[in-house]
Amino acid sequence: MAEQDVLQLVLASSSAAVIMAWLPWRALQPWLIALCGAGLLAMASPTSLALLAVASVVTFVLQRRGLLTRYVLLVSVTIIAGAYLLLLARSEHSSTSLTLRVVLPLGMAFYALRLIHYLLEAYKGHLRPHTLGEYLSYHFLPATLPAGPIHRFDDYLRDLRRKRWDSDRFSYGGQRILYGLVKLVVLGNYLIGEELTPLLAGASGHPLLHQYLSVLLFWARLYVLFSGYSDIAVGFGALMGLRIRENFNWPIVARNIADFWQRWHITLAGWCREYVYAPVVSVTRRPFLAVMASMIVLGIWHDLSLHYLLWGAYHGAGIAGFRWFDARAGESIAALPPLPAALWRVFACVITLHFVLFSFWVTRAVERVLIPGAG
DSSP states (O other): OOHHHHHHHHHHHHHHHHHHHTSSOTTTHHHHHHHHHHHHHHHHOHHHHHHHHHHHHHHHHHHHTTOOOHHHHHHHHHHHHHHHHHHHHHOOBOSSOSSOBSSSOTTHHHHHHHHHHHHHHHHHTOOOOOOHHHHHHHHTOGGGTTTOOOOOHHHHHHHHHHOOOOHHHHHHHHHHHHHHHIIIIIIIIIIIIIIIGGGGGGGTTSHHHHHHHHHHHHHHHHHHHHHHHHHHHHHHHHHTTOOOOOOOSOGGGOSSHHHHTTTSSHHHHHHHIIIIIHHHHHHHOOHHHHHHHHHHHHHHHHOSSHHHHHHHHHHHHHHHHHHHHHHHOHHHHHTSOOOOHHHHHHHHHHHHHHHHHTHHHHHHHHHHHHSTTOO
16 A cells, blocks of 8 residues: 555544544543544554454453563563564565555554553553553554554543643644645655655766765655654644644754754654663663663664664664763863854754764664675
8 A cells, every 4th residue: 555545544534533532422432533543454454453453452451350460561562572573574664665564564663662561551550440442542543553653541541531622722733734744745755755856866976975865865754754644643633632742853953862862753762761771770770781772672673683783772872972971071072162052053963963864874884794795
């Protein structure tokens, strides 16, 4: 199924979910919202529908029946993560697609992490009582299925039960959907995909320039498409009276690599901080190891390969290196010749942006050294 077809299904199913969210029969609202998301998956990816339905019911039963012992939790998380990584290893990725993969079911990258989040919070006893309908509506919220964000169940449940009509929020939701569509259709698909990308042929005689511009356009399109889907999810959430977490906050103006990961894919980075970084640092008391573990998990989440393992380690080392430098170089930096604050900010943003842009080049080169002929 083409990416534009998925977008049309997202818009149609999410619009239906908005109507369902404001029907007078409040007890039926969660079931009807879940039905809209199930309809999207039934038309876009029946395999994804089957996997998510079974996994949602099983995890709910484990929580409801009080069966989540430490052993059951470990087995459950291992099965979910293992199934995702197995399918990920067998999938074929497009260089520009965010939502379409040949083998990997639609949205599995995101609902697998939501399932693990639910199990861990249930094991800790942090979840308030809820119904199966409420839980299914959380997983099958249509606008969040293709590309996230990875919203939290407790936040969703609170909003679902307390939602009240707010005309200002409704107007805001419409604006965010419009922003998202402009990013997806106008900037991502038309401007970058159809107008700028063909111009790269003119730089083919300059290999380094051609490769640099290719990477620059790849990241630009990745950002506008991914953030466009996030805008649509936030917008439809506002139309339904829900507050979906933001996933991007102008990462292009990040002043260092740690700041970048607080602005880029915020919900995934937050998931890693809570469920990887915090446990590792509490056990080892070594923030460096915790940062490396978090970023390696984040890298493997993208693709089960040596390249993405190195890519995660590259960013982890960058974050740890920046923190070390920042903690020890304050006096040295203060002694440098004074420059306007705006100039320092621009310089820091440019350095950070290129650290991210070069991540694929550097890690691919290391991979070729470790495995000659790879890539």
